Amino acid sequence: MPLIIEPLAELTPKLQQALACQLQACVAEGASLGFYHPISEPQMANYWSQVNTELSAHTRVLLGAYIDQQLVASVQLVPCQKQNGRHRGEVEKLLVHPDYQRQGIARQLMQYLEAYASQAGISLLVLDTQSGDKSEQFYQATGFNKTGEIPFYVSNQRGEKFATSYYYKQLC
Template sequence: MSESVAILFDPANPQHTSLIPAFADIHIACIETDHMIANFIPPLKRDVVIAWWNDRVADVVDGKRLIFMVFAQDAEGQDQLAGYVILYRPLIEDGPFRAFVEKLLVSPNFRRRGLARKLMEKLDTEAKLRGQTLLMVDTETGSPAESMYPKFGYIRLGVIPNYAVSPKGGSLMPNTFFWKQL
C-alpha cells in the first residue's frame, strides 16, 4: 500500500476483526505516551481495553457506530494499522441527522503524516451519505486535538471545567466541545 487511505471497518471481514488487539494497542499507546484522556486510567489492562473495543464492534454490527481506520507503512515497509476514528450514530427520532465523533487516535509511531485528516475526510463523506450532517466532538482542553479540530472545520462551542480525570496525576481536566455542519 503506497498511499494511506482511510477505509470503513467491516465486522464481517475476519481480517478487520483480527485488528481488535491493534485498536487496543493504539488506544493504550495514546494514553501512556500522551497522557490522553481516553476512557481509561493507568495502570491499563489490555484485556479490558480489548473488551471495550469488542463492544464498539458490536455497535458497528447494530448500526450504532462506524469505525474508520487507516494503515501506513512502518520502518520495515509493512502496512500497519496506524489510526482510527469512530462515528457514533445514536439514530434518535428527533435528531437522525446528529452524530458524534469519537476516538480520533493515531499511533505515536505514525503521526505527522496527514492520517488524522484522511480519517476525518472519510468520516465526513460517510456521515453525509448516511444523512448525518451535524457532527459534534469533544477533546481535552489544551491538547493538540483542541487546535486540530478547527482545521477540520469544527466550530468551538465552549469548555466544561472538571470534565474528566487525567491519566497523569488524576486531576480533573476541562474539555472543549466543537460542532460542524456538513
C-alpha cells in the same frame, strides 16, 4: 506510501489487537481517551468487544487507516439514534499511532469520515476533547467550531480535574 481508509465491519482478533495497540500507545502519550495508562487487558478487551457489538448492530461506524496493510489510525462515528437527532453524529476516539503522527493521516481520516457521514445523511458532527489538548488545534484547523467547556469534566490518575471542550461542524 498510499494511505488506505475503509470502514471496519467486524473486529477480528488480529484487528482488535491492532486497535488495542493504537489506543494503548495514544493513552501512553498522554491523550485523554477515557482510560488511564496503562489500560488493563480486561478493560481493553471489554471496550473493543462493546465496539464490535455496536458495529454489528450498525449503531457505530469504525474507520481504519492503513499503510502497507498495517493499521495505523482509526476514528469512530456514532450516529444519533434518537428520531429527532438522526441528522447528527458524534466523532469518537480519533487515534493515530504515535509512530505515524504529524503526517496528515488524521486530517485524511477526518475528511473520509465527513464524506461517509454526509452519504449516510448526517449533516452535523459533534465531539469533545480535553481543553488545552493538542487535539483542540487540530479540530479547529479542520473546521470544527468550539461551543464551550465544562470544567472539571475529566481526571487524570492523580485525581487532577480538567475541563472538556465541545465542538461541532456543519457538513454541506
